[in-house]
Amino acid sequence: MKLDGWKQAYFDEQMPACALQGHWASFRLVDETCSGKAYGGLPYTLHDSSGRQYIGRLNSDGFAQLRDFYRGPVVLILDSLYTGTEEPYYLLRTRQTYKLPITELQIRAERTFFSGNDGKRVERDPANHQGHRFYQVEVRDLVRHNAHLPPLASSAHRPKRHALKMMAELGFGPPQPLLSGVVLFPNQHSVLEVRPLRALRPLLSTVDQLCALNLYQLALISAVSYLDFGQQPSECPVDQVIFPLAPSIGHLFSEQLSICEEAWQIDPKQTQRFYPLYEEIPYSQRFEILPFDPDLYPQNRPELKDKQEHPARLHFFDDEKFGTDTQAFITHHDEVILISVRGTVSGADALRDADAHQVAFVDGVGKVHEGFYQAYRAMRDFVLRYLDQFHIGQRIVICGHSLGGAIALLLAEGLRRTPDANYDVLLYTYGAPRAADSEFIAGASSLVHHRIVNHNDPVPSVPARWMNTTAKLWIPGAITLFSAPAPGGLLFAAGLVRVGGNPYQHHGEQHHFMPITLPDGTHSSVLWKPGCESIQEAGCHRALQLQGDMPDRDNLLRQLFQAGQHFMTASYIPAAWATLRRWQQALDRQGPLVTLREFELLDRALEDMREQLRAKRRELARQRPANDRSYEPSDALNAEIDRLHTSRERLATLRWRRLEARDVYGSQAQSAHLQSSLKRWFSHPENREFAQFASIPPPAHHDQAKAQTLDIDSIV
Template sequence: MNQDARKQSFFSDIKPACALRGHWVSFCLVDELGVGTTYGGLRYTVHDSTGQRYEGRLNEEGFAKLQNIYCGPVVLFFDDPYSGVEQLYQELMVRCTYALPITELQFRAEQTRFSNTHGQRTENNPVRQKADRFYQVEVRDLVRHAAHLPPIEPRAHRPKSHALKMMAELGFGPPEPTLAGIVLFPNYHTALEVRPLRALRPMLSTQDSFCALNLYQLALFAAMSYCDFGQEPPINPLDKVGFPQDPSVGNLFAEQLSGYHEAWRIDPKQEQRFYPLYEEVPYSRRFEILPFDPELYPQNRPELKEEQEHPARLHFFDDEKDGTDTQAFITHHDEVVLISVRGTFSRADALRDANAHQVAFADGVGKAHEGFYQAYRAMRSFVTQYLDQFYMGQRIVICGHSLGGAIALLLAEGLRRIPDANYNILLYTYGAPRAADSEFTAGARALVHHRIVNHNDPVPSVPAPWMNTTAKLWVPGAVTLFSAPTAGGLLFAAGLVRVGGSAYQHHGEQQHFMPIRLADGTHASVLWKPGCESIQEAGCNRALQLHGDMPDRDNLLRQLFQANQHFMTASYIPAAWATLRRWQQTLESQEPLVTAREFELVDSALADMREQLRTKRRDLARSRPANDRSHEHNDALNAEIDRLHTSRERLASLRWRRLDARDVYGSHAHSANLQLGLKRWFTHRENRALSQVASVPSPLHSDRGKAQILDIDAIV
């Protein structure tokens, strides 16, 4: 209808619509290849300019035609709820909180695919030449409730949204209070290309055993925990929310991945690209950020004020107001619940980390670091409330870096011990300090925990097993240790002594990055499982450090200057990427995991370490009086020398180890989506680096953003 029609008599107050009939309109729904069979039989609803309602079904080719309608534009939409039998969709539609208004149209669109691998719109749909009008539409254009659907993507052929607004202003069209549907014009055939509802989902293995895929993927998500959630408005939203901040947790899951965009930035200052390995899935199987719709969900209504729920409150925990400053995010899909806990970032974190006093772990056995325990208790109810609403038997995968790793351990064990919950938990931590005592560690033996340590990272060496005191005792010692503390907060409790209780002890199976500098100057990293304290404490073990019960300050300071090995985007993530590439190449070539040259270099380092331990043992024997406690040191040194021998044997076994697909990809080893995901991953030049040793990429100068803050948890 042209604009002059508004001046005709049938647009008066008495006759607001055209009374002339005898007109027609036809339309079809197609995918990006121009095929409409996916939408065949779909029920549609049309409202004309008089308010007349028409219902029907598309034919098997996705086509429909209405004849003898009133003159003027009509509004088309597809709002029938999904009525199929697939369990996932049924569960999403009837769950107790945030039940989703999934339509049959949404389900059909989730079964279609993009015509290209990157998911960008194209303009060569074959139906375009056969139609009078051609629109590129989204599912959210054609349904009433769309808060759970992805944002609209840029498109060259967008529908005439102003026409829908004009009809609403004139009182035409559907009676619903919200604008919904596509305006079609009479006596034209309109082709509607529906964008596929597909999402990218980071691949995570759900098997217990360690795999290179999870090593790399969860390193990225552990670093992601330092980002903001990025919701706008952050609090008290009125009718909708957005996530424009990139990078942010909300932007990654609610916009980038939901919109089929490959995201790689996990730090605001990051320039080096680290892409997760993604699988393409139907939209409803993505990592979910819950919808915000006050009309559908009473808990979203603005009048609730402080009690109002919104995505940031449901998915993001930030306890700055209450004093612990703990931060974490949680999201889920039908197979995995993902929880990531932030490491040290603020002054409150630093004070908490420095409190090495042990307190009872009320949710299990043993004692825990008081500062870490307080942070865990602060976020426990946030996690359990989320699980109460959205846990459907998924594997709960938890990760954390530094302080976040310590809190993640306490959280994982606390969840594991909830009566009758039967949570199946998998934990990966990176550069985590000791969080609890030996009794806790023994009691948590059933918890599956892969603990990643980068060589010479100082954080896993603390709290030292002999620490058990409060900040009142360590502050004076810390002040005297450094006359000019650096910006990173390099403090140490020089006066700490154990005052009782069991010793601090690490939990979990350690995976250790051993760095190697090759003859050509490139850096590599061998990942292996050593069995000795000297390696576990990254060249700074207590047998070599302690004189009596006091640390050797010179050795401590030398280790602190290796603190860049605690950073995520500059250290752990590159090493994890290099390990994934090394294991991929080893799987393909069926060659040994460690080359002869690498074995020689690492074995030489272990031999030097063993000789240092023997020398220390001889020195102690000569210098200690007969009535002192030197035999305790000798016992520890003898045990350490034996463990070092075992570690060398483990290293030797790597020379002959062959990998299978499950070592590299875990439960995704034989997934139908794996090869497509790898093909997408290898399109990025960064991931095509070929090297026998998968050299560790050098960090860029700017890759030292806030995910790499070194604070007091690196020391105490």
Template sequence: MKLDAWKQPFFNDKMLACSMRGHWVSFCLVDEAGSGKAYGGLSFTAYDSTGCQYEGRLDGEGFAKLQDFYCGPVILLLDERYSGTEEPYARLSKRLTYKLPITELQTRAEQSHFSNADGRRIDGNPARQQADRFYQVEVSDLVRHIAHLPAVVPTACRPQPHALKMMADLGFGPPQPTLSGIVLFPNQHSVLEVRPLRALRPLLSIDDRFCALNLYQLALMSALSYCDFGQHPAERPVDQVKFPFDPSVGNLFADKLSGYREAWRIDPEQAQRFYPVYEDVPYSKRFEILPFDPELYPQNRPELKDDQEHPARMHFFDDEAFGTDTQAFITHHDEVILIAVRGTYSHTDVLRDANAHQVVFADGVGKVHEGFYLAYRAMRDFVLRYLDQFYEGQRIVICGHSLGGAIALLLSEGLRRVPEVNYDVLLYTYGAPRAADSKFTDGASALVHHRIVNHNDPVPSVPAPWMNTTAKLWIPGAVTLFSAPTPGGLLFAAGLVRVGGNPYQHHGEQQHFMPITLEDGTQASVLWKPGCESIQEAACNRALQLHGDMPDRDNLLKQLFQADQHFMTASYIPAAWATLRRWQHTLESQGPLVTPREYALLDHALETMRQQLRDKNRELEQRRPPNQRGQAHEHNQALNAEIDRLNTSRERLHSLRWRRLEVRDVYGSHSHSASLQPSLKRWFSHRENRERSPVASVPSPVHGDRGRVHSLDIDSIV
């Protein structure tokens, strides 16, 4: 610096004037392979130490050089907004709410790929040899608005943030309120390795047809609904939000998957590793968690207080403060809007489950369970507000476990009947109780609903078809009123006979897990469609008899919901995983879905049940007065109908011996997609998913016995 420069006036109160120019800097943006072609042609802006602005464009190799600027470092930005028409970028940057400040740099980084399948940075970038300084950077280092971008992944070659802060503290660089850009040092060549902007998202089929992929994936999402959203701060954030709590909804979607990290924990107590099948997608096609940026979005400003929007409020419904204690999360990408509803969790949930009084379903036809209906009404507006902003023709995939499945059914039918919108809904439920009467079920026949029931899970047995809050709960060996236990005679009803009013009735196509213990002690699970009530209703009977014949009101539902085979991570998820593996192996081998030994066990069980129903029918007939024997009676009719259904069940079981699977049965709409094989390769890289048993045995629980799989015990079924 010339001595007389100190005599010049100050540029500001921190930085002295300096007339020396002639410094230079060069830089190159490259991918992990050392090539800069992906970033060729991008425009950039640089600011020297006096705040002078320089604009330019990278050449075809991603290289640029600045010359003759004032002495000192420069700050580099590549903040040019995307102006093209390619989807999804054009749509995301122009949508009505939460327009994303997508840059040209972001779109380029989304088209690059990781060298390592797990997204870890590589060592030895070839371009590093020609660099005076080498940095591993992210898109968020080079643009101003970063709330919609993933959190930075630490690396040893990150640009040091203190250099940028020092420039700002000294008053160097551009006049802007926030720190952004990368500091390049003068008279040196810097190479910037840009991290690919990719994300992982759970692979979901949007076909109506049932598939093993969705069975497993949506079981995981249903279990995730029991977690908190995990945002910090949870309420009234000021400038940014984070998602540090693992597992949580926000941590999974906004942190791990957005940062290209696989996650398997969806339950705080989970010890077994169940990885979803993830596909590698451009970052803008991930399941989105909306950004929080009060500068960009007025609705995020803290001064709005109770009306402030933030990610937890937009994606997470938690009605604990208003009495229903309903919880659900919602997120989306360009093809799917995913909604998962939580099952029974709290004392409030149990009381709602017990409220079996039927009320009119105002958004459709028929009557529904009052407790489930109140929960549905509590969350309906939350879902509609989200859809009003982000629905663009995607398939709406809804899932839920237990109580969550019942609420999900009402929500699905309510959305399907919203006028002039034509929401296309696909529903998977796990262990859901009956939620509505036969009129509702008939009116909702167009709703695609795959209803999953685990063997001996008692919850799908309630409410019984004839139940309401004033009718008696008839269970073989147990008679009770919800108001108080009372003596009564035995009716072999178990959901086959109703007492007045329209009966409660299940909706959807049932898929039933039947656990089996083979001779070597291996636990397996066969998924099939039994088409009969006996298996399901006997599960309720068995759960009640564990605690005596006369359960009180307060512990009746508690007993049911504590049954081993109702839990997600202990029972439904392992059985769903086993089914996916079984179907994958069957597809590969072109063999049958059941082995001869499995078929023999199941067929013997069904024949035994049928014979016991016949014996019960004769017993009831003998109890009738002699002058009424031989006459039609509703009890006999119900039992005869169930015997016929068992015959049908045996025929369905028999068909499994000869059924050959198609790729679509296993993977649905992804059966021929280019992303399927890379996704499966990633999934099979985990040792837990490489089980090659012909029956894909159900994994043994790591701790406790809540997930113990019961053997096929005839006495426990009938």
């Protein structure tokens, strides 16, 4: 006991910090249902004003009482470490790096639940707890190391932090440098309502099969990759990091989802609400943002300077300073490692990445687009370092939009071929350009890749098969294209000449959003697998290649000016949402995937394409000189016409197809969380449109911001 302490008025003149014994305090830990059973038997530690320590256990009702301690407040701490072997807690406590100081209290709090569905505190009448004092506390209030725990949620009945600080300044309380614990007042009973330690995470399927759930969820996550990480300080943190920027990647995963707050905003200017399907899970099973605690982790210490680790360096890759301007983020839980790649969105300086020249893919076979390859090589070590630390057999789910999709393909194949790693990769891309030649595509045939194309999005049509050239003419042409379309288009087209090498090809199974007009004049789409190039590119593209190896430049430029179908929140995400709702309703009613009316609309569009191909075949036949006995261009057109016929037959099967729950929700179809997740999702009015005729939500006025950027890099 510090002798001078008793002379000071501690809280007021009636309660000095006197060294007399003979005082008592009792307390009870309860959950939000006011039951203490969740905390029964939990070990605790109390420190009185003399520094004496008292150790005990709560009874089966979460109650404890201490008698005959020195007068003055006592400090309650419940930071006994978990010593069991239950997963995932054991793995988190014993992993190679960033071992988490998981306490018994944390595990108990993870097994309790919120009174409401929104994760917010219920404002109670403290008198109902039959105690002198009532506090709404959190696990981080009662343990010493809490950097891995969520931020504090707002509450009207928070414990008084100044009391703990005053005790530390007077030299009372627990002998530790951190201000931790909750102050309990003498001769009073305190009730501590512990906030449930729960979190939200986006539902994801881990099976190979395409499902509507992943189609929608990964479209949203691909768009999230356009955000900043949002950490402050962003570099060289000293004692803590925070994530105040919203929306941002760090704020989403470290704050919003960790306190069960549903997030929908992808861009600061976004007004349309697209909610992911979330499951509420124990906090330790969330998508993790690693803690920053220099006392626990030597790699976090500021004196390491450029070699210091912190969340932004672990989870966020941003190569803007070093040339490729590639951006990606990575996070994980015990079943999934999630990687989302953005790609390049900057101005003319970044066009150096868009070189369609082919280079060898040294991590596999074949050749790939040089600009995409440089971006992949820039981020490869970042991803491998993360996997070396946190991969324990999870499914690696990779997604990306536009140029990010092309980089994601190279990354997925590079990881799949990593020696002795046995990475199990699942890839979804949206509006991705071609990234590699035919040899690469053949070598990557076993990579599971669902490639999503939105109707007439121009980006998947490039680089065209004839592109393998250096950036001498097409760069100034591309720069000019959007400011002066006529001369820019000519200059752009003049630079597109194949100079050798295998042709570019697409990888993966194409899934195409085919547009339809509903009876009320609004628009929707049907997702299907067409199997013909006319759906994605110009109908006569194949035949035109054969005439001097040159494309139909007019058609290419017309596609470029339909770039609105390339944007994420304005095009891909709404179409994915409409598909999810359509498939949900087809499943619920056991009805067909498309109605007869919808089939007729789509069938008419396919017939129009076939007629255009027939007309082009007749035109080419007339233009060919009579004495020209070389290659017959109509052969290629005939082949494409046949593919259109096959596509029509595929479309007809949708009239009779009946969906199973696995088609809609993948591996989550049998999840115990699915129904509660759907109930949460449908509680938002935006998700209650009548599905079979649900129109694609039109973009709001401001929804053309950076999350839907059209990368010139992807086009050229």
